[in-house]
Amino acid sequence: MTKLEPAVSTAAIGGRRAWLGLGVLLLPVLLVSMDISVLFLAMPTLTVDLDPSASQQLWILDIYGFMLAGLLITMGNLGDRIGRRNILLAGAAVFGLASVLAAFAPSAGVLIAARVLMGIGGATLLPSSLALISNLFPDARRRATAIGIWTAFFAGGSAVGPIIGGLLLHHFWWGSVFLINIPVLAVLLVFGPVLLPEHRSAALGPLDLPSVALSIGGILPLVYGIKHLAAEGFDAVSVLIGVLGAALLVLFVRRQRQLAEPLLDLSLFGRPLFRVAIGASTVGMMSLAAMSYLTSIYLQSVTGRDALQAALLGIPMAVAVFVFSMSGARVGLRWGVRAAFTLALTLSAIGNLMLLGVGVDGGLMWYVAGSVIAGVGYGISFTLVSDVAVSAVPAERAGSAVGISETSFELGNSLGLALLGSLAALVFRSGGDFGETLGDTVAHSGDDAGLLAAARESFVSGMHVATTGGALLLLAMAVVAWRSARTGR
Numbered sequence: 001m002t003k004l005e006p007a008v009s010t011a012a013i014g015g016r017r018a019w020l021g022l023g024v025l026l027l028p029v030l031l032v033s034m035d036i037s038v039l040f041l042a043m044p045t046l047t048v049d050l051d052p053s054a055s056q057q058l059w060i061l062d063i064y065g066f067m068l069a070g071l072l073i074t075m076g077n078l079g080d081r082i083g084r085r086n087i088l089l090a091g092a093a094v095f096g097l098a099s100v101l102a103a104f105a106p107s108a109g110v111l112i113a114a115r116v117l118m119g120i121g122g123a124t125l126l127p128s129s130l131a132l133i134s135n136l137f138p139d140a141r142r143r144a145t146a147i148g149i150w151t152a153f154f155a156g157g158s159a160v161g162p163i164i165g166g167l168l169l170h171h172f173w174w175g176s177v178f179l180i181n182i183p184v185l186a187v188l189l190v191f192g193p194v195l196l197p198e199h200r201s202a203a204l205g206p207l208d209l210p211s212v213a214l215s216i217g218g219i220l221p222l223v224y225g226i227k228h229l230a231a232e233g234f235d236a237v238s239v240l241i242g243v244l245g246a247a248l249l250v251l252f253v254r255r256q257r258q259l260a261e262p263l264l265d266l267s268l269f270g271r272p273l274f275r276v277a278i279g280a281s282t283v284g285m286m287s288l289a290a291m292s293y294l295t296s297i298y299l300q301s302v303t304g305r306d307a308l309q310a311a312l313l314g315i316p317m318a319v320a321v322f323v324f325s326m327s328g329a330r331v332g333l334r335w336g337v338r339a340a341f342t343l344a345l346t347l348s349a350i351g352n353l354m355l356l357g358v359g360v361d362g363g364l365m366w367y368v369a370g371s372v373i374a375g376v377g378y379g380i381s382f383t384l385v386s387d388v389a390v391s392a393v394p395a396e397r398a399g400s401a402v403g404i405s406e407t408s409f410e411l412g413n414s415l416g417l418a419l420l421g422s423l424a425a426l427v428f429r430s431g432g433d434f435g436e437t438l439g440d441t442v443a444h445s446g447d448d449a450g451l452l453a454a455a456r457e458s459f460v461s462g463m464h465v466a467t468t469g470g471a472l473l474l475l476a477m478a479v480v481a482w483r484s485a486r487t488g489r
Contacts, residue, residue: 018136021195022146025132026153027188028092028125031181032068033157034164046174052108059112062227067119068126069410070220074212076127076403077263081207084128084135085198089189091124096185103175114178126154127403130386135197144329144387151383152325155318211263214252221245223411226418264404272484273337276477277388278408280341280381283477285412287352287470288378290420294463295355295367301438302360302456316368320375321382328383338484340384345478347377352471356464360456377474382409420470424462431458 046052052060079087098117105111130150137143168176225242228235256262268274292314299310332340351374357366389405428434434441434455441455 017195019146020191021136021197022133022149024188024191024195025088025129026150027184028088028095029129029150029154030157031095031184032122032125033154046111049174050105050108050111052111056108056112060108060115062224063112064115064119064122065410065413066220066223067116068123069223069407069414070216071120071123072127072406072410073215073219073264073403074207075123076131076406077207079124079128079131083198084132085192085196087124088128088132088196089192091121091128092185092188092192093121094118095121095125096182096189099178099181099185103178105175126406130389130406132196141329141333144333145326147387148326148329148383151328151386152322152379155321155325155379155382208255208259208261208263211252211255211259214248214255215263218245218247218249218252219407219411222249223414226414268404273388276338276341276481276484277385278405279477279480280345281385281405281408282412282415283473284345284348284378284381284385285409286416286420287348287467287474288374289413289416290424290466290470291352291355291371291374293417293421294424294466295371297438298358298367298460298463301442302459303364313364313368314371317371317375320372321379324376324379325383326379328380329387331380332384332387337384337388338481340380341481342478344377344379344381344384345474345481348374348381349377349471349474349478351375351377352467352474355467358460358463360453360460385409416470420466423469424459424466427462427465428455428458431455431461434458 046060047057075087075091095118098114098121102111102114102118105114130147133143133146133150137146164177164180168180221241222245225238225240225245228238228241252264253266256264256266269278296310296314299305299313305313328340328344331343335343351370351372354366354370354373357363357370385405385408425437428438432451432454434451438455438459442452
């Protein structure tokens with residue numbers, strides 16, 4: 001049934017070498033999550049060197065996330081079939097080569113191509129690394145602890161990405177944010193074959209290629225349409241692209257119902273706990289993406305801090321997410337997973353609501369305190385999502401289940417920026433005769449102090465509306481989780 005190659009002895013599984021193997025698995029997770037955000041600070045100097053067009057700038061930032069979202073489910077399934085360690089090491093090699101290409105890219109087009117390759121490699125790293133934890137730690141308690149550590153590094157990577165990027169850019173050129181990947185990946189490629197077990201399922205047949213095409217062809221346009229709506233507002237192009245993606249996903253779902261070995265196992269959604277986990281990850285990432293995006297603009301364009309100072313103010317939240325990701329599994333074991341989801345979602349909602357205390361002229365401590373409390377909730381919730389995904393299926397299908405959960409994170413991120421971000425922009429623009437964004441208004445305001453004050457006040461109002469909307473979504477999901485706990489449905 002399931003083939004486990006003797007790269008790591010059975011006695012070592014769950015023992016000291018298993019923890020060393022976990023340490024190796026954390027390396028690609030940290031890099032993949034860092035590379036989502038590390039370019040934020042590098043864009044100004046990168047733009048001076050490569051002179052990308054406005055469209056190319058968006059593709060440089062977004063194409064990496066697009067490839068992750070479109071390929072996670074496929075790569076999770078592929079790892080179940082050809083071997084999780086095999087695909088992890090192959091993905092690391094692709095990621096490393098693409099990082100070198102990105103660091104020395106002579107043009108914006110080459111950098112975009114390198115980011116595509118990095119996305120392909122990254123999509124193999126996340127599901128295979130998390131699924132391998134189920135092989136390293138068959139004991140449920142140790143596995144839950146290991147998943148908590150994995151989640152802490154994944155969540156922490158996106159938080160420290162801008163900070164590391166700022167430090168590197170202070171001393172080196174923009175390509176250094178990519179070259180930092182190379183020594184880390186070298187450690188994985190050297191020690192991975194020694195410490196990590198191979199796992200593949202001989203019982204699973206080949207991938208259904210039409211399902212792969214429909215999955216990628218549906219998710220990529222849908223995510224692109226959502227992001228385009230967030231950046232440009234409603235227009236015919238973004239709506240048509242989004243509708244095309246949704247239509248292809250409908251065909252994808254219909255095909256899965258007809259297959260004996262589907263790419264997406266729809267029966268998982270018949271499990272109440274799995275539904276709660278996917279709902280929590282989607283809503284949690286929606287609110288977190290909007291909160292992070294809007295507060296970053298607030299700290300820079302309203303309070304006047306530079307990008308690195310704004311990133312440093314995010315450290316308390318990053319620490320909270322990191323610490324409570326590692327304790328989330330214990331909360332689940334003590335309270336029950338559904339009750340723990342309820343607690344975590346409620347804490348995240350409270351943290352978002354505390355941003356109502358933030359104003360144009362003060363309230364920074366409300367931001368710090370609110371982000372920390374929200375970070376506690378996000379840390380617990382995201383760990384539980386990963387644990388449920390790994391535990392929901394037999395070991396031979398863990399990669400596919402993890403692919404679903406990771407895709408929900410990516411979709412939640414896109415929906416948060418599109419829906420909640422657009423809501424904030426709508427409130428901002430309704431407050432006066434401003435530019436498209438607060439940044440545009442600040443750049444073209446000249447000496448008009450009254451216009452600047454009104455624009456900043458309007459932006460803060462929009463931020464309040466959007467983060468309150470995120471809090472309401474979190475509370476609604478908390479109610480769903482609690483009702484599921486009480487009724488078992």
